[in-house]
Amino acid sequence: MESQLVLISDLQLILVPLSIVVMVLVSWYFMKWTRLAAAGPGEKKLKKLQQLLPPGPKPWPIFGSLFLMDPQEAAHLTFGRLAEKYGPLMLMWMGSSPTLLISNAAMAESFFKNHDQTFAHRPYMLAGKHLGFQFSNVVFSSYGPYYSRLRKIYTLELLSPKRVSLSQGLRQIEVRLLLQSVLKDSLDLQSCSAAGTSGNVSVINMSSKLQTMGIDNLVRMIFARPNSSKSTAASLELITSEERDELKAVVKRAVELAGMFYIGDFIPIFRFLDFQGIETQMKELSQSMRRIVMHLIEKQRRQLLQGGIGSTEIHGSSASKLNIVEVLLAQDGDDKLSDDAMTAVIFDFIIAGSDTTSVSTEWTLAELLNHPQDLQRAQKELDTVVGRERLVEEADIVKLPFLQATVKESFRLHPPAPLGIPHACKEACRLGGYDIPANTTAMINIWAIGRDPSHWENPHLFSPQRFLDDDSSASKNVTMFGKDFQLLPFLTGRRQCPGAQLGLAVVQLAVASLLHSFDWSLPSSASDSTTTHHHQPLLSMKEKPGLVTPRATDLNLIVTPRLPISVYMID
Numbered sequence: 001m002e003s004q005l006v007l008i009s010d011l012q013l014i015l016v017p018l019s020i021v022v023m024v025l026v027s028w029y030f031m032k033w034t035r036l037a038a039a040g041p042g043e044k045k046l047k048k049l050q051q052l053l054p055p056g057p058k059p060w061p062i063f064g065s066l067f068l069m070d071p072q073e074a075a076h077l078t079f080g081r082l083a084e085k086y087g088p089l090m091l092m093w094m095g096s097s098p099t100l101l102i103s104n105a106a107m108a109e110s111f112f113k114n115h116d117q118t119f120a121h122r123p124y125m126l127a128g129k130h131l132g133f134q135f136s137n138v139v140f141s142s143y144g145p146y147y148s149r150l151r152k153i154y155t156l157e158l159l160s161p162k163r164v165s166l167s168q169g170l171r172q173i174e175v176r177l178l179l180q181s182v183l184k185d186s187l188d189l190q191s192c193s194a195a196g197t198s199g200n201v202s203v204i205n206m207s208s209k210l211q212t213m214g215i216d217n218l219v220r221m222i223f224a225r226p227n228s229s230k231s232t233a234a235s236l237e238l239i240t241s242e243e244r245d246e247l248k249a250v251v252k253r254a255v256e257l258a259g260m261f262y263i264g265d266f267i268p269i270f271r272f273l274d275f276q277g278i279e280t281q282m283k284e285l286s287q288s289m290r291r292i293v294m295h296l297i298e299k300q301r302r303q304l305l306q307g308g309i310g311s312t313e314i315h316g317s318s319a320s321k322l323n324i325v326e327v328l329l330a331q332d333g334d335d336k337l338s339d340d341a342m343t344a345v346i347f348d349f350i351i352a353g354s355d356t357t358s359v360s361t362e363w364t365l366a367e368l369l370n371h372p373q374d375l376q377r378a379q380k381e382l383d384t385v386v387g388r389e390r391l392v393e394e395a396d397i398v399k400l401p402f403l404q405a406t407v408k409e410s411f412r413l414h415p416p417a418p419l420g421i422p423h424a425c426k427e428a429c430r431l432g433g434y435d436i437p438a439n440t441t442a443m444i445n446i447w448a449i450g451r452d453p454s455h456w457e458n459p460h461l462f463s464p465q466r467f468l469d470d471d472s473s474a475s476k477n478v479t480m481f482g483k484d485f486q487l488l489p490f491l492t493g494r495r496q497c498p499g500a501q502l503g504l505a506v507v508q509l510a511v512a513s514l515l516h517s518f519d520w521s522l523p524s525s526a527s528d529s530t531t532t533h534h535h536q537p538l539l540s541m542k543e544k545p546g547l548v549t550p551r552a553t554d555l556n557l558i559v560t561p562r563l564p565i566s567v568y569m570i571d
């Protein structure tokens with residue numbers, strides 16, 4: 001017994017210090033683990049991990065590399081410059097969020113081929129919470145069953161190839177309204193100038209006209225049935241012009257707010273403060289958005305009831321007989337959409353589809369004004385195929401290879417969403433031989449990829465010819481829909497833009513119609529022009545920062561009609 005006690009006390013002598021050592025080791029390890037889990041940039045303890053992270057600028061505590069961003073410069077340009085230093089796979093700490101920047105075609109291919117699904121999530125964005133109605137739209141919702149259900153409705157119904165094709169009459173109405181509005185302004189300005197009341201320059205702000213066309217086109221696509229009568233007013237009976245103006249005003253405000261720099265998206269602690277006042281403004285706006293759209297949805301429900309049409313009847317109708325609100329109301333069973341989800345989808349549509357199309361049209365026009373020979377060649381092609389006795393129709397586009405190449409070249413040099421929409425992963429993975437931590441945001445620099453010198457000869461030169469058969473370069477067969485990683489204006493993979501076909505159709509029709517209907521020139525006093533050695537004013541191609549990137553200054557042009565006036569007036 002005594003010997004047992006001696007043994008126990010001996011054991012105690014060993015066990016007590018041992019357990020203290022174990023406890024110290026466990027708590028040291030726990031502290032290390034928790035610090036690593038919550039580690040921000042600049043943490044010394046991360047050094048070992050960082051050896052496996054992709055290269056990138058050295059971060060500051062808390063703010064990471066945010067100080068490298070210049071609010072006056074479009075972000076894709078800053079990222080493009082940094083990629084020249086750190087390579088096509090770069091990791092930057094945007095506040096406390098690790099952000100992967102992918103900047104060439106080879107890295108984009110590896111990213112999408114190996115990690116499309118891992119990175120199919122979206123990072124937290126305040127805009128998604130309020131303007132995406134608690135992340136219930138496609139743009140902001142995280143990858144999962146809800147997202148897949150909604151995305152299926154987009155691909156199979158709202159933006160199916162059939163619906164896009166059926167709705168070409170609606171696009172033609174909007175483009176015709178644009179031409180009529182440009183014509184009216186140009187004639188008004190000419191008569192004022194003849195009367196000596198407006199100097200002698202008839203300059204039209206095309207940026208603002210195209211922006212109106214971009215939104216109106218999507219509004220018509222949502223509220224008009226694809227097979228509506230071609231008459232401009234008849235197809236929009238659901239929405240009055242006052243309601244349309246109200247809707248457009250909230251869309252514009254939503255685009256402004258979504259494009260603002262909100263510090264809480266990068267440093268979560270700031271989410272509790274809202275010292276910028278952005279969250280308060282978004283909350284207020286989302287209430288107006290909900291009120292306006294719910295009123296229209298209710299109106300649609302009432303119309304259907306009055307017509308004795310229930311969801312079974314709607315379900316049985318062919319797509320050509322339903323507008324998009326009706327298609328949303330027709331979702332049944334597991335696919336039934338909440339009011340918030342319907343509101344979110346309607347705004348998704350207008351916001352994602354309007355500025356992207358108007359800005360692309362504007363860039364194409366601007367590039368052509370800087371390349372008069374290409375402008376003349378496109379007009380010559382249009383005169384041969386369409387003639388001057390009628391307006392361009394969508395069916396003409398397939399017969400206009402130079403026009404198609406021109407739009408493609410413009411998408412290469414000026415993708416309207418140059419960084420796409422940020423992707424995010426929830427689990428850690430490996431890419432390009434590096435460790436990528438869980439909860440990393442990824443941005444694909446579409447702009448830099450389109451100018452990747454290993455794929456494009458004279459990458460900064462605007463040359464539609466590179467896509468045509470008589471050009472011997474390898475570019476001629478390159479497509480825009482995700483097969484070729486050197487040209488990704490709509491990105492690729494699970495999150496690829498579902499409106500790509502619609503967007504391209506609008507841009508091609510608008511560009512073709514504007515070139516065919518008018519002659520274009522620059523006012524010699526254009527405020528954003530610089531003078532070349534030939535004394536020809538050249539338009540500046542400077543970009544304005546934002547999710548969608550327009551030219552830094554409005555496109556003000558002198559316009560002269562090319563067709564007999566009666567041709568523009570046919571309704």
Ligand code: HEM
Nearest residue numbers: 138139349352353356357417420421490491495497499503
């Ligand atoms: C020139 C026209 C357009 C361009 C260049 C464009 C480009 C893009 C890009 C780059 C993305 C991000 C894809 C990603 O995250 O991987 C995107 C997403 C999206 N676009 Fe477009 N877009 C255009 C027109 C449209 C139109 C007309 C619509 C609908 C009416 C639309 C609806 C959407 C939606 C809903 C998403 C989110 C997709 C998702 O998160 O799954 N876009 N677009």
